[in-house]
Amino acid sequence: MKSFVRKLSLFLNAFLLMNILFLGKEIYLYFTGGTCKNKLILIGIIAISVFIIGGLLGLIPICSKPKTTSIQCLVIHKENATGTYYFGYFSLFVLLFFSFDLSDIISLIIFFVLFFALAFVYCRNDLVYINPTILLLGKRIYNIEVERNGKTETILTLTNTKINVGAKYKFYFSSYEFTICEEIKNTTTDATPSV
Numbered sequence: 204m205k206s207f208v209r210k211l212s213l214f215l216n217a218f219l220l221m222n223i224l225f226l227g228k229e230i231y232l233y234f235t236g237g238t239c240k241n242k243l244i245l246i247g248i249i250a251i252s253v254f255i256i257g258g259l260l261g262l263i264p265i266c267s268k269p270k271t272t273s274i275q276c277l278v279i280h281k282e283n284a285t286g287t288y289y290f291g292y293f294s295l296f297v298l299l300f301f302s303f304d305l306s307d308i309i310s311l312i313i314f315f316v317l318f319f320a321l322a323f324v325y326c327r328n329d330l331v332y333i334n335p336t337i338l339l340l341g342k343r344i345y346n347i348e349v350e351r352n353g354k355t356e357t358i359l360t361l362t363n364t365k366i367n368v369g370a371k372y373k374f375y376f377s378s379y380e381f382t383i384c385e386e387i388k389n390t391t392t393d394a395t396p397s398v
Contacts, residue, residue, distance in 0.1 A: 209264055210326040210380070215254050216261025217325070217334040218318075226251045229305055247305030250315070258336070265337055265361065269377030275387060276374050280348035281366050284332040284359060329380045332359060347384070349374065360384045 215222075229251060233244045303314045324330070332344045347360045351374075358374070362384040366372065375383040 206378070207326065210329070210331075211322060212257050212261035213264065213331050213334065213380070214261075214322050214325040215257035216259075216265065216336050217331075219255065219258035219261070219336045220339070222251050222254045222258060226255065232306060243308060243311055244306050247311060247314075254318075261336075262340075264379055265340070265342070268383055269375045269379060271375050271377050273373040273375050273385070274351065275371050276349035276351050277371050278347055278349055278366055278368050279355060281368055282346045284344045284346045285334075285338065331380045337361065344381070345384075358382045 226248065229244055229248050233248060303310045305311050305314065325333070334344075337344060341363060343362055343365070345360045345362065345366055346357055347366060348355060348357045358376075359381045360366070360374070360383070361381045362372075364372065364384060364386045366384065371387060373385045373387055375385075377383070
């Protein structure tokens, strides 16, 4: 259950910017629209506000280090995990933002059904790398091949650091869908053994 809640908050975080813009549009319509439509718009405003709060909670796993010991690993290969899916995400963003008028009951229902279907697919397939909020925070998402415990493994990595192949970095492996990576600032004071 905890894993699902974290995945759901990461999904809402991925759509945080869209929901903020959408909320602004709906607030404008609420104050300038006809009174017969205001109840539906108010339902949309409340729901989108809940989505935004959930998206802000999604910042917790993104911006905090897991409570685990770091391990130094050698980077063998890296690949930008976001770039491949950027246009797919952008088309979803445009589709959701420009296609719906929440003052119409049918559009309101379609919006919620589509949004929850996207949430299901996102959470079920661990699509955390499709998240523009992470990029707006100055972070990068890579699929990185590392040497760990004498074996090679590929991990999804979230970092503020530009990763160079052939260099060693500190990795915080956790139960999250991604691993946090940092530069090694001072190897003499780091008690973690090199792997």
